Amino acid sequence: MARGHSEKFRRTIAASARKRTETSGVLRGDKALIYEGELETMARFVTDYPSIETGGDLFGFWTHTGSPMIEYVLGPGETAEHDDAAFYQESSFLKSAGGILRDLHGLQHVGTWHSHHRLLLTEPSKGDSSTMQRALDKNGFNAWLLTICNFADKSDRVEMRGYLYGAQGGGEHQQLTWLILPGSSPVRTAMEAVKGFPRSEPRTLASTYEAIPSTTFALVAAAPQTASPTFPSSSFMATPEGRGELYRLSQELSALERDVEILQREDGRVSLSFHRDGYAFEVVFPHSYPVVKPVVECRPVDIPAGQEESWKTPRTLFVAMDRGDDVVTHIEELVTTFLVNREHTGSDAPRDRVG
Incomplete structure (x- = not known):
């Protein structure tokens, strides 16, 4: 069985997260960090459902500048509900998977994602924003990331856009720039060997995608x-x-x-x-x-x-x-x-x- 971080390190990260929540709630980053492998996984899930909505959840942590760092993209559970204009995650699946990701790697639930397939709606709907804001305020979170996925016009290419919501923000949101890290997430690699983890894998083997807008550390460093x-x-x-x-x-x-x-x-x-x-x-x-x-x-x-x-x-x-x-x-x-x-x-x- 794969091993996660030590108990001492998990306690350390938890204490740091509590302190950050108490002192840095006003911080807001303008980027979302994610491994290219996690973007591809999300795109493959979207391609599994070309004409109805699908979705899932995002796990990672918040940087000290207020940006979400996504380490693991969770797909839909087996009994999740997919409709033309709605998606409802399987709550027991989310609770089980999220608990294991937290216990083994200290990950936090930093956001959700869902597809608007070919609805030509690249931004959150009013219903999306209301739902995000209620979740933020009810749970006392400082920030929440919502990722909207679409198929590009007359194409099978999946486009992803990230939107950041803040506490008591009245549904206002800020579009983030994706900062793409090369390769696969080490958390996903480690979780492949964990027995009992309720993983959800896309049926689609490959999918083209584009994170909008995006950059890389290599491009930033070349400035x-x-x-x-x-x-x-x-x-x-x-x-x-x-x-x-x-x-x-x-x-x-x-x-x-x-x-x-x-x-x-x-x-x-x-x-x-x-x-x-x-x-x-x-x-x-x-x-x-x-x-x-x-x-x-x-x-x-x-x-x-x-x-x-x-x-x-x-x-x-x-x-x-x-x-x-x-x-x-x-x-x-x-x-x-x-x-x-x-x-x-x-x-x-x-x-x-x-x-």
């Missing part, structure tokens, strides 16, 4: 930069590949954290810097990167009185992983674990390295 650090000619960061990697990591981290900056230290090392919950974090890249791995350092933004000496050297949280690993996800897990542990211990004094 012109107004200022660039300088590096020794022998540095990997001085090469086009190295600069591209630095900006890609910067943009990936910016999707999850606010005000990410690229900084260069006096000794020439470059870092990605951001603040969260009163701490400054820096992902520091050594001169010999990628042979030598980067590290994550942190210190309080305002050092408590009496601790100046102990914080002269920042705390090293972790020696980061190899190139090709999901560096940003590991950074987020590490920072969240540190902050929750710090909150539980009630101490700002440096402790042994984590990781």
